[in-house]
Amino acid sequence: VPFxxxxxxxxxxxxxxxxxxxDYALYVDPNSHHKQYRRFAPRVxxxxxxxxxxxxxxxxxxxxxxxxxxxxxxxVEELEDDIISLLGQDEGDVQKKLCSQVS
Numbered sequence: 001v002p003f004x005x006x007x008x009x010x011x012x013x014x015x016x017x018x019x020x021x022x023d024y025a026l027y028v029d030p031n032s033h034h035k036q037y038r039r040f041a042p043r044v045x046x047x048x049x050x051x052x053x054x055x056x057x058x059x060x061x062x063x064x065x066x067x068x069x070x071x072x073x074x075x076v077e078e079l080e081d082d083i084i085s086l087l088g089q090d091e092g093d094v095q096k097k098l099c100s101q102v103s
Contacts (some may be wrong), residue, residue: 005088005089006088007084007088008052010018010083010084010087010088011080011084014052014076014080014083014084015071016077017076018072018073019069021065021068021069021072022041022062022065022069023039023040023041024037024038024039024040024061024065024068025038025040025057025058025059025065026053026057026058026060027040027056027057027058027075028056028057028058029056030056034080034091037068038057039052040052040054040057045081060093079102082102083098083102086098086101
């Protein structure tokens with residue numbers, strides 16, 4: 001098994017996956033009023049590419065990102081074995097399978 005898909009490597013990645021939840025905030029679609037969490041911070045420090053319009057984000061302070069991080073950690077903890085198993089397979093459509101089959 002290549003290191004990138006090894007259980008050890010995937011487990012280490014999952015340990016830190018929820019650390020960036022402070023980069024997300026509640027986004028309200030201006031047309032449909034649909035609410036979802038979206039990344040507002042750039043992925044690369046100093047990059048202005050793909051920077052969103054902040055007008056549609058709702059920033060509720062650190063409590064909101066703490067709640068999101070807690071929810072993320074809870075999901076990862078409960079589904080860790082299933083997530084690692086799915087990511088360890090060399091198949092496409094991982095996002096769809098993760099959202100529709102595992103969770």
